Amino acid sequence: MSAKDQPVYTLLVEAGRKPGDGLPEGATGAALLCYAGGVDEAEAVRETVAILKQAGLSVLDVEGHGTPEERRAQGHEIDEEEAGLMARAAAENAVIVAQVTPFFDEDAPD
Numbered sequence: 001m002s003a004k005d006q007p008v009y010t011l012l013v014e015a016g017r018k019p020g021d022g023l024p025e026g027a028t029g030a031a032l033l034c035y036a037g038g039v040d041e042a043e044a045v046r047e048t049v050a051i052l053k054q055a056g057l058s059v060l061d062v063e064g065h066g067t068p069e070e071r072r073a074q075g076h077e078i079d080e081e082e083a084g085l086m087a088r089a090a091a092e093n094a095v096i097v098a099q100v101t102p103f104f105d106e107d108a109p110d
Contacts (some may be wrong), residue, residue, distance in 0.1 A: 008036065008068065010037065011020060011064055013033075014059075015032060015052065032100050034097050036094075045062050
């Protein structure tokens with residue numbers, strides 16, 4: 001199976017703080033919405049964690065939300081922009097970070 005034929009998974013990553021991580025001052029961490037391809041979700045998670053660690057982030061947890069087909073079966077709507085980012089992740093065999101939401105003390109996860 002070539003990289004372009006691999007499914008793309010939606011992953012929600014929780015990151016803590018680490019010196020030089022690029023997160024805003026005062027943030028206690030962040031949530032990152034990522035799209036990554038892999039032969040299975042475990043491979044997509046491993047690749048995503050490796051890339052984010054190379055970028056200087058402290059990965060605490062990764063929650064998989066499945067492929068586009070699995071998400072649609074669960075009733076999720078996938079808009080054109082999101083579908084485009086997923087297609088880019090597949091075409092480039094890349095991890096795409098679609099959104100970064102910093103946490104501050106009042107909204108950090110328990």
